[in-house]
Amino acid sequence: MRIHAHMKMADLVHLNFEVLAVIQRLQIPFGFKDKSVQTICEDNNIHVEFFLQLVQWFNERENFPQEQLMQGKAEWLVNYLHHTHQCYLHYQIPRIEKEIEDLEQLPGLSDQSAHLMVNFFREYMREFTAHIEDEENTTFPYILALSKTLSGQMDQKAFNLRYQKYSIDKYLDHHSDLEEKIFDLQSILLKHLPPPSNNCHFTNLLLEINRLGNDLKDHTLLEENVLIPKARQMEKELKTKSFNQ
Amino acid sequence: MVRILVAEQSYLLRKGLTHILRQFPEVGEIEILGSHLGIEEVIHHFEPDLLIINSSIAASSNEEALSRQLPDTCHVLHIINTLLPPGAPDNQLSIYDSKVSLTDKISNTIKAISETKNMEESEELTPREKLILKHVALGQTNKEIAAVLFISAHTVISHRKNITRKLDIKSVSGLTVYAILNGIINMEDIS
Known part of the structure; x- marks a missing residue:
């Protein structure tokens, strides 16, 4: 499944609960309601691409986004x-x-x-x-x-x-x-x-x-x-x- | 289980390769890297049995440091970004190779690796290994053990590698715990 900035944050977590680790480490508070990944990242001053790279990696282990993260x-x-x-x-x-x-x-x-x-x-x-x-x-x-x-x-x-x-x-x-x-x-x-x-x-x-x-x-x-x-x-x-x- | 490190920059190639590798029951953990950055550290931790590396990644990394980090027993397959001439060595995989030809080459390598591994893979420590383990658990260095037992430091290292492989324990304190649990040394021997 392709993850993108406009999907709901809660749906993203449902796809793979392991991404909660990323959310916790970036200090994103819970209570997502229906907000999208992009909105929540912006609300918390987190670069949305950076967030997506980490989450994508959690979902597809063999594809470590080394260059993008660098x-x-x-x-x-x-x-x-x-x-x-x-x-x-x-x-x-x-x-x-x-x-x-x-x-x-x-x-x-x-x-x-x-x-x-x-x-x-x-x-x-x-x-x-x-x-x-x-x-x-x-x-x-x-x-x-x-x-x-x-x-x-x-x-x-x-x-x-x-x-x-x-x-x-x-x-x-x-x-x-x-x-x-x-x-x-x-x-x-x-x-x-x-x-x-x-x-x-x-x-x-x-x-x-x-x-x-x-x-x-x-x-x-x-x-x-x-x-x-x-x-x-x-x-x-x-x-x-x-x-x- | 054969441990494999794949260093390849193309996402499609990595996917294709892991797909082929996963078809072999002998294959265990597969680590993936997309560039030469940090490859030495990964080799050091992961200790692969097989390294599959794209020639352009090999070219941009420090090859001398790379081969120093590679375990002696590690096999290497090179991914070549061009067509191969007829009669090219078996350790070269071309990105234009057919599935059959790729699978053949990989299969030969994996068979060779798992055969040597199976020969070594009796879990029981030999009396000699127990003796070495005792000295390790007592906190002696490889050099000290070599001197006490009149063997070379190199021999001590190779015994230690076998001990670690059989027990699945790497650290000295982990080995010490094992030695005490199994009565190889006493709790009082270590202060």
Whole structure:
């Protein structure tokens, strides 16, 4: 089905509920009534093409709109990624933590096994938080400053002074893989842990972990295949610009 | 399952290729890229068994870095945007190839990959792998393990790859959890 700006937002969600993630991350409030995608985007200051590209991708996984997304503003993407982070940190991760803690109460699972899982996940949470803080405090401000300097909203001298030794390659140097441990956790629960007695709780935990893992894969794809190439492109433009001056 | 990365800029070609690939029961995950941007990172994470790459994407990417990232066992098929001369190598797919000829070439490659994979795919860890796993779980580096066991670091790495493949666990802390659950090390061994 072709998605377009004049269809109703509510119909779009009915087509595929997964796009709620995009709506949440762009901070679009609910209560759509009969409003079209275009109207709602305009009401919320969201570039409608950007919205459609993301939604289209959710509907057709094998067609990642890399080039189109790169043509959009860096601010849009950073905003999207920022709200994704918030949702991970304040909702999804704590929920999974709670469910893993509850494993300790399950009869049939030894205390040691449950304890191991809790420790494993807490260690992951620490790494996860550090990773996100680094992006929020260093990478994102750098990319936003880069974009502002290019558009003339920020003085180039000030930019150069502030980011003398920083470039996007520095970020990649210590960019760790967030989904790796989530999929490890999934394998351990699915394949290597003795089966617990409460299937319902366990199944739900696995489903949530799987969902988070897949979502993190998307997140990495957006960062590594759109945001980083975009930042490199902007770095290059800035270099040419300062060379010409 | 064979993991495939397709790097092709044409939407129509990508669609057609995935359509053909999905007909093989051996094919597992398929990742798609539409340009050379970020391809090295994707290869690094995804570790494909087969890379199908358009020659123009290969030309615009850093080929040396690309081949460094590719796992040793990864097969590569090239998509060529012109007609192929008769007798062209089997790892070249022309956009003008017929479905039969494309399917043949892809089928041969996928068969070769899944045969090697099946040979390796016994899930049980060997005693040697268990020993390596024990050292990994105790927090030792590849170099340290190599020195203790009098083997080369390269051998340690290849054992580790097999362990990860069999258990489906990549990270050291995940492997440590497995080792404790299976009594390979004790909880007290790690502080």
